Each structure stands twice: as C-alpha cells, then as structure tokens.
Amino acid sequence: MQAKLVLISRSPIPPRATWPQWLAENDSDNPTSQKIREVQQLEDLGAEVLICCADVTDYQGMERAIAQAHTQFGGIHGVIHGAGVAGGGLIQLKTRAIATEHMACKLQGTLILDALLQDCELDFVVLFSTLNTVQPAVGQVDYCAANAFLDAFAWAQTAKRNSLTISINWDGWQKVGLAAAAARDPRLANNYRNFDDFLSPAEGVEAFARILHQPFPQVLVSTTDLQVKLQETRSEFDNHPPDHTPTPTKASLTTAASTPTTTIHSRPNLSIPYIAPRNHDEQTVVEIWQNILGIEPIGINDSFLELGGDSLIATQIVTRLREVMASHLSVASLFETPTIAMLVASVKESRQPKSPTPDSQSNEREEIEL
Ligand SMILES: NC(=O)c1ccc[n+]([C@@H]2O[C@H](COP(=O)([O-])OP(=O)(O)OC[C@H]3O[C@@H](n4cnc5c(N)ncnc54)[C@H](OP(=O)(O)O)[C@@H]3O)[C@@H](O)[C@H]2O)c1
Secondary structure: OOOEEEEEEOOOOOOHHHHHHHHHHOOOOOHHHHHHHHHHHHHHOOOEEEEEEOOOOOHHHHHHHHHHHHHHHOOOOEEEEOOOOOOOOOHHHOOHHHHHHHHHHHHHHHHHHHHHOOOOOOOEEEEEEEHHHOOOOOOOHHHHHHHHHHHHHHHHHHHHHOOOEEEEEEOOEOOOHHHHHHHOOOOOHHHHOOHHHOEOHHHHHHHHHHHHOOOOOEEEOOOOOHHHHHHHHHHHHHHOOOOOOOOOOHHHHHHHHHOOOOOOEEOOOOOOOOOOOOOHHHHHHHHHHHHHHOEEOOOOOOOOOOOOOOHHHHHHHHHHHHHHHOOOOOHHHHHHOOOHHHHHHHHHHHHOOOOOOHHHHHOOOOOOOO
8 A cells, every 4th residue: 555644633643753662651542652552553555644733613724734744745636624523402402502513523624624735636535424414322422413514515516616626424333433432431322232243344445436326316225235234213203202312211211200309499580470370270280290290389380391301301291191191292392382381282182083094003103202
C-alpha cells in the first residue's frame, strides 16, 4: 500500500520521537497507544501518514491542517469524513446547545471541508453516515438529524458538481468505534442486543472498497434484510417505551405508576391559572398526574410539558390510565392533548366503540414521542 494519508482528529498524539517511550510506559489498551500502533501498522504496510490535530468545526484549524497536507504531499485526492460523536437523550430533555454540539462535526464540519477543498480536484468524498437515518433509534434525534444532513449533502453535491460524493449509511460496527464502545457500557447494553449482527471490521473494509466503485450518492449497508429490520424497529417502538435506560417491564412501570412519589412539590408558576377538577374522571386523572409528576395541586388546564413531563413520564401515565380507566390512549396523546381536560375528552372518545375497518386495524400502531 503506497497511500499517503492525513489523519485529523481533535485529540493530540505525542511527537513521533517519543512513541517508543510512550508505548513502553503505557498499557497496550491505552487509546493513544492503540492509535500509535495503528499508525505504525499502516506505515509498515507502506503508507505515509501525516497526523494533524484539528477540530473539523474550526475553520482556521482545518485550514492549517489542509495546508500542512498540501506541503507534505503536494495535493489532496480524496476525503473520508468520519468525524462523529454519539448523541443521545430524549428530545424533550435536549437543549438547543446540546443538539448543536452533537451535530456540529457533521454539519459545520462538512461545510468547512467543502469550503476548504473546493479548489482541489477530488476523486471522491465519502461521508460516514448511519443506518439510523432510515432505521430510527430512540434518543438519537440529533445524531439522526446530523447524519441525515450528510445524506442530503451527498445528493446535493452529486447533482451540483457531478463529483463522486457518497454518504454511507453504516450499520453498527463490531470491535471498533462508537457502537462497540457503547455496547460495552452496561447502561446502554440494552440498545445493542443485536450486536452480534453488526459489521465485522473485515466486512466493513470490503463494503467500503465496493462502495467506492459504484456511482450512487448514498449507499445503505445492512448486515441483515433491511425491510425485516425496519419492521422489527417499528414493532419495537409500538411495544416498548422510549428511553435509553434498560426497557422497563410492564410490571415495573405499573409499580412505578402505582407507587406514590415520595417528594411532592407545590404547583409551579404556570402560564395559566389553576382550575380544579370538575367531575370524577378529571379527579381520577388529576390524582394520577399528581402521583407520577410529584406536583400538587395540578389543574385541569395545566400543560403536561410545562409541568416537566417527558416521554418516560407519559408512558407511566398512559399505563396507569389504561389500568384505572380502561383507556386506549397512546403515549403520543399526552403531547397532542397535553392537559387533563383535553385528555379526559380523549379518554371518553377512546371508549366509544368503533366499527373495525381494514384501514382502522392497520392504523392501530401506537406512535411514541421521541
Ligand atoms: N461505529 C459504528 O458502529 C458506526 C455506525 C454508523 C455510523 N458511524 C459513523 O462513522 C463515523 C466514525 O465512527 P466511529 O465509530 O469510528 O467513531 P470513533 O472511533 O469515535 O471515531 C470518530 C472520530 O471522529 C473524531 N472527531 C470527533 N469529533 C471531531 C471533530 N469535531 N473534529 C475532528 N475530529 C473529530 C474523533 O477523534 P477526537 O475525539 O480525538 O476528535 C474520532 O477519532 C462517525 O461519523 C459515526 O457517526 C459509526
């Protein structure tokens, strides 16, 4: 392999002259030691490697790195944009700042690379996206959005420049990278039950080589039948509450919803005045909300979101409503009809018998707010 490679990341790596000493003094699983050994392996195979420390969202830093690459190698002929950070967290709890930070290296980073390399005659630009843009994952709204940007960018570039820009929607990888690290985390292991189906590094390398020889701007890489996978994901969302913690069982949810919250807070200052329940149904729902949200009193026009409700709390409330009021409400209904008065009206409506039609049966899937 005679490749000339420029490897850019934010983490600094010690100067080459100190590598033997570093490797001798640090464990073999030290991340920096691993990077050094991987670079050495590439060089043993005949590659020339330039290591640069830069943040892809920092225009000046990237400008310096690219200038260094030009000086050392004379030109740049291809780009693999693999910078990414794991997002994570329910959308209701995510602030704009958190989402922006998670998305920056794919959004800003791609635009900065595009701006800095526009005068280079590139043979290829490869953007590392994820299968999650078509196979949604709970709590990954910013990660999915950032990768969806890569997909759209590849299509737009192909249309605009007729150059080879490819977004690869990778399935999860075994052994290396973000997913492998997350799967080792016991708190996240529940999201990686299909880890054995992930791509082996050898499969990933083979897929990459094949993708470079095809003309499409977007390629989805799935280790198993994608249609089956999408159907499985849909039924997973139908049957399980959206949370990053291990999925609670029905029994644990019931217990959580039935057990009074020990700390009760007084009603916060809300945008609308307090209105007491007017009938038995409203009183029942008020008690369920107070119990689960730990706030008292709650008025019938108080907004679920203003009271701090999120998807997990909504799941508990809906589970309890199903038990106590035999309702068929979805988790989404807490967000669509976010007050007790509206919810009771929905419960009454949901109790009305409906004549089953083929269409209504096929629409029975519950929507879960992410
Ligand atoms: N692993 C998977 O299963 C999988 C699946 C689908 C898609 N992908 C995508 O594939 C790409 C590579 O993922 P990976 O799993 O190999 O992750 P990884 O091992 O964490 O590699 C990501 C690299 O991006 C660098 N980076 C992050 N933010 C950066 C920034 N602002 N500027 C410059 N470098 C930055 C990181 O280094 P520093 O932190 O030192 O900057 C790291 O070297 C990601 O875009 C990911 O979304 C991965």
